[in-house]
Amino acid sequence: MVSAPVSYIIGTHPLMKKVYDTILRVCDTDSSVLIQGESGTGKELVAKAIHELSPRRSARFVAINCGAIPSGLLESELFGHAKGAFTGAITNKVGKFEMAQGGTVFLDEIGDMSYELQVKLLRVLEERCIEPVGSSKQIPLDVRIVSATNKDLDRQVEDGKFREDLYYRLNVIPITLPPLRERVSDIPLLVEHFIEYFNASKNRKVKGISPKAMDLLMNYHWPGNVRELKNVIEMLVVIKAEGIIQENELPQKITRHNGSEQEVQFRKEPVLPEEGIDLTTAVTEYEKRLILESLNRTGWVKQHAAKLLNLNRTTLVEKIKRYQLEKLAVG
Numbered sequence: 001m002v003s004a005p006v007s008y009i010i011g012t013h014p015l016m017k018k019v020y021d022t023i024l025r026v027c028d029t030d031s032s033v034l035i036q037g038e039s040g041t042g043k044e045l046v047a048k049a050i051h052e053l054s055p056r057r058s059a060r061f062v063a064i065n066c067g068a069i070p071s072g073l074l075e076s077e078l079f080g081h082a083k084g085a086f087t088g089a090i091t092n093k094v095g096k097f098e099m100a101q102g103g104t105v106f107l108d109e110i111g112d113m114s115y116e117l118q119v120k121l122l123r124v125l126e127e128r129c130i131e132p133v134g135s136s137k138q139i140p141l142d143v144r145i146v147s148a149t150n151k152d153l154d155r156q157v158e159d160g161k162f163r164e165d166l167y168y169r170l171n172v173i174p175i176t177l178p179p180l181r182e183r184v185s186d187i188p189l190l191v192e193h194f195i196e197y198f199n200a201s202k203n204r205k206v207k208g209i210s211p212k213a214m215d216l217l218m219n220y221h222w223p224g225n226v227r228e229l230k231n232v233i234e235m236l237v238v239i240k241a242e243g244i245i246q247e248n249e250l251p252q253k254i255t256r257h258n259g260s261e262q263e264v265q266f267r268k269e270p271v272l273p274e275e276g277i278d279l280t281t282a283v284t285e286y287e288k289r290l291i292l293e294s295l296n297r298t299g300w301v302k303q304h305a306a307k308l309l310n311l312n313r314t315t316l317v318e319k320i321k322r323y324q325l326e327k328l329a330v331g
Contacts, residue, residue, distance in 0.1 A: 006049045009042065010193050012324075013183035014281045019046065019175060026173045027053035032125075034110075034170045035148040037177030040227030043148040044108060046175060050146055051104040059103030062096045067112035075117055076133050079124070085134020097130050097143060104144045110170065111151035111162065122166045145170065180222040180229065185288055187218050190226060194233035202234075205242040211296030213247040218289075220254045288323050291316070295325065 004010065005023050026033060027050050035043045044063060051061040069077055076085075080095030097105055107113075113121070124130055125145065129138045147170045156162035180187070191214065195206055209217075222228055232254070236245050247255065290309065298304035306316040320326060 005053060006045075009045055009049060010190050011183060011186040012189065013178070013186050013285070014278070015178040015183055016186065019177060022173065022175050023049050023053065026050065028055060030144050031172045032144070032170050033146045033173045033175060034153075035146065035175045035177065036153070037148075037150065038179045038225055039150045040225030041177040041179060042226055043150075043177060044106065046177065047104070047106045047146040047148065051106075051144075054104070054144070056103050056144060060100050061104045061106065062100035063106040063108060064096050065108045067109035071114040071117060074113070075120065078117075078121070079130045079132055081133035082135035082137075085132070089134065092132075095130065095132065097124070097141060098139060100143045102142055104146055107145065107147040109149060110147040111149040111153055111156060115161070115163070118163045118166050122163060122169060125166075125169045180225045184218050185285055185292070187229070188214060188292070190229055191217060191233060194230050195237060198234050198237040202238050204237050204240070206237045206240050207242070207244055209236075209245040210247060211299065213245055213250055214296060215293065216247055216250055216254050287319070288325070291319055291323065292325055295320075 003020075004016070005020055005027075009016075009020075023046065033047075033050060035046050037043055047063070048061060051057060064077060066074060076089075076093065076095065078095050078097055080093045080098055081089050083089055083092050124141065128141050130141055131138055153162055153167055153171070157164045157167050191209055195208065198204060199206055217229070217232075224231075232251060235251070236249060240249060291305070294305040294308045295302070298308065302316055302320070303313050306313045309316065311319075
């Protein structure tokens, strides 16, 4: 069983194991980390895990979304400003970097930072001190930088939109989060986790999800990744309130026949990445998926599932134990 280093990151897929391994290897250092991945894959959760497992965990974890704040205000948000630095600056303001002294600064959507501010951030990383806007005071800095982006920073560097020297400063330790469609076997675990979470937080008593509904969730392409899945499960738990979630209760975007059929076909076609693949891992994941589908289709009657797979029942039981699939059964 692959165990996540913190309870709020869910998944046993080998791609996630690589993420866990990297987190554990870098958490006790001060090396800058760049987390890359599509929106909704959990980049901030990984950043928090790195902080919480580090010697800096007693200090603050300060996150700032570089794409959500106008570029004209972002410098003040990051480094603070002195009274009178600009119109409306009626008092001194402490910036995010100073607030995180001794801790971690998480720069989300770093690819959206303006080129001018990139220059100033580079200077901060090189000199390890900040200068609030409108002040000549140098404030020594003791923070770890973890940044994240859903953009291709290599391409942005090539296009002259992101400074190459800053990129190498930030990308000392790279972590790439896989999209949900590339770790389909984690969907049942995530669904179980979110049902438990929203039962507790929304005062509901949903027992689980039907095998057919789970199949539809596993065949959907999830463009919004784990965030989208979480939102869908929240809606289902709140509306269902109790019992088992059925396939006809799923959103239309998931149950729509033509889209679902195309997505299923897409998943059946093997894709060989340019960098190659671990064939043993790929075969194992495919076997786990087939076993889970056969069990769901037969209502977890192992004798029937074994017949679908042309296996002896004892062989199937051994594989279920090996892959720890029992807990994915709908109660």
